[in-house]
Each structure stands twice: as C-alpha cells, then as structure tokens.
Amino acid sequence: MGSSVSLKIDGRTVTVSEGTTLREACEKAEHSIPTLCWHENLTPANACRACVVELKGSRTLVASCSRAAEEGMEVMTDTERVQNARKVVAELLLSTSDASLAPDLRRLAEESGADAERFRGGSNWDQPVRVDNELYVRDLSKCILCYRCVEACGTDAQNTFAIQVAGRGFDAHIDAGFGRELPESDCVFCGNCVAVCPTGALIGKTEWDLRNEGKWDETRISTTRTICSYCGVGCELELNVLDNKIVKVTSPMDNPITQGMLCVKGRYGYEFVQSEEA
Ligand code: SF4
Numbered sequence: 211m212g213s214s215v216s217l218k219i220d221g222r223t224v225t226v227s228e229g230t231t232l233r234e235a236c237e238k239a240e241h242s243i244p245t246l247c248w249h250e251n252l253t254p255a256n257a258c259r260a261c262v263v264e265l266k267g268s269r270t271l272v273a274s275c276s277r278a279a280e281e282g283m284e285v286m287t288d289t290e291r292v293q294n295a296r297k298v299v300a301e302l303l304l305s306t307s308d309a310s311l312a313p314d315l316r317r318l319a320e321e322s323g324a325d326a327e328r329f330r331g332g333s334n335w336d337q338p339v340r341v342d343n344e345l346y347v348r349d350l351s352k353c354i355l356c357y358r359c360v361e362a363c364g365t366d367a368q369n370t371f372a373i374q375v376a377g378r379g380f381d382a383h384i385d386a387g388f389g390r391e392l393p394e395s396d397c398v399f400c401g402n403c404v405a406v407c408p409t410g411a412l413i414g415k416t417e418w419d420l421r422n423e424g425k426w427d428e429t430r431i432s433t434t435r436t437i438c439s440y441c442g443v444g445c446e447l448e449l450n451v452l453d454n455k456i457v458k459v460t461s462p463m464d465n466p467i468t469q470g471m472l473c474v475k476g477r478y479g480y481e482f483v484q485s486e487e488a
C-alpha cells in the first residue's frame with residue numbers, strides 16, 4: 211500500500227494517498243474546483259488556469275489539476291486572489307471565443323462574475339468555419355486553446371499527432387500542419403478530439419447541420435449503450451438518437467479500456483444502420 215499525506219484545505223485536514231493532485235484532494239474535501247482544460251482521461255495541460263488555488267508559502271497561485279498534494283500543505287480555494295484570477299481567466303477567454311456551446315466556460319464566467327466585454331476584441335472571433343469533410347466541423351472561433359484535442363490526438367490516446375497549436379499570442383490556433391485542410395493532413399478521423407472538446411469548436415457534422423437547421427434538441431436525445439460490431443476489440447458505444455435517427459456516437463469516458471476513445475468506424479460508421487437500401 212502506498213503512503214499517504216495530510217494537508218489542510220480551507221482549514222480542514224484531509225488525508226490522501228501520495229501522488230493525489232490538489233484538485234482531487236479538494237474534491238475529497240468537498241470543495242469543487244472549476245476546470246476547463248482538465249479532462250479525466252487526459253494528462254493535465256496546465257493551459258487554462260481556471261483551477262488555481264492559493265498555497266501558503268507560494269508566491270504564485272498554483273494549478274491544482276497538476277500539483278501533487280504534499281504533507282503539511284495549506285491550501286485556500288476561495289480567497290479574493292483566487293476568485294479574481296478565475297474571473298480574469300473567464301474574461302480573457304470570453305474576449306477571444308464564442309462560448310455559446312461551452313457550458314463549463316459559461317459557468318466559470320457566471321460564478322466568478324466575469325465581465326464578458328472587458329477585454330473583447332481578440333482575433334479568434336474572425337476565424338472562418340472549416341467544413342472540409344463529412345464527419346466533423348472545426349469552428350475555431352469557439353476554441354479556448356485548452357489543448358485537449360492535441361493531447362487526444364497525441365500520446366494520451368490516438369498517437370496520430372495530426373494537430374498542434376501553431377502561432378503565438380492572439381494568432382495561436384489549432385492547426386493540422388501548414389494550415390492544411392483535414393483531408394490533406396495526417397488526420398484519420400477517429401473523432402477523439404471532437405469527443406473531448408469542451409466548447410463545440412470541434413463538432414460532428416450531423417450535429418452541426420441539425421443545429422443550423424434548428425433541429426438539434428439535447429433534451430430529446432436518448433442514449434443507448436451497445437458494443438461496436440466492426441472488430442473484435444468490442445468498444446462500448448453510446449448511440450445518441452434523435453427523432454429515431456442516430457445523430458452522434460460517443461463512448462463512455464468511464465470505460466477503463468477505451469476511456470471514451472473510438473476509431474473512425476465506431477464513431478462515424480453508423481449510417482448503414484439507418485440506410486433504406488436493401
Ligand atoms: S480526428 Fe483523430 S486523428 Fe484527426 S485530428 Fe482528431 S484525434 Fe487526431
């Protein structure tokens with residue numbers, strides 16, 4: 211059995227096993243920490259700073275998603291400094307991105323009292339929507355550069371390395387290599403980047419079309435779990451059905467083997483189910 215460490219979180223002593231992050235320790239102490247770039251199945255990217263907490267003796271706020279708990283630490287999760295940092299994070303992200311399909315960012319903005327107009331004027335708003343294939347759409351005006359897609363495409367899941375962050379400052383953006391369209395890139399269309407994108411910047415083409423037609427209704431979507439029939443791996447699928455049609459295929463994030471990831475066939479190869487051809 212591994213050793214444990216004890217620390218104080220908002221005055222309350224919590225004991226966790228060694229290697230536990232401050233975010234996890236805070237959750238254990240029933241202090242929920244807001245996150246944007248953090249994802250349960252990806253390596254913490256330390257990109258968004260929404261999860262910062264104050265640590266006694268530390269000059270700077272620390273990212274709780276990646277900092278490990280240590281014996282004797284004293285952590286404050288809700289000081290004025292922490293609240294102000296979260297508010298500025300939300301304001302900066304709202305200045306460069308359209309949060310209409312980003313519930314976590316909208317919640318952070320609301321809870322921190324962010325002023326959406328404070329820094330308005332960044333460049334992401336002007337990005338054209340890229341519809342260059344039949345499977346998923348890239349609307350990078352919604353991108354918050356959380357790095358989740360890059361990690362899912364890289365060593366955390368897919369190992370294809372088709373996308374990266376290119377450019378700097380306001381010009382930073384997700385790129386498939388030299389500004390290429392996806393079909394010309396190394397992308398294999400597994401859609402694992404789409405599955406982890408928290409803002410709708412990457413979105414299934416079917417969902418995109420239905421939203422544009424005003425026919426997408428989250429409240430009427432039912433989900434059925436099944437096993438993918440394409441190969442012997444046996445990935446678990448969630449068929450998202452709207453008006454008696456499959457409109458999206460996802461995979462449970464808590465599946466210990468696939469952790470929400472699929473290949474192109476499992477995620478997008480469902481049209482045959484509803485084909486009217488014999
Ligand atoms: S669809 Fe798959 S291969 Fe293509 S960019 Fe996304 S994660 Fe990478």
Ligand code: SF4
Pocket residue numbers: 352353354355356357358359360384403406407408409410411412
């Ligand atoms: S496209 Fe989505 S997952 Fe990728 S960096 Fe932007 S917001 Fe994050």
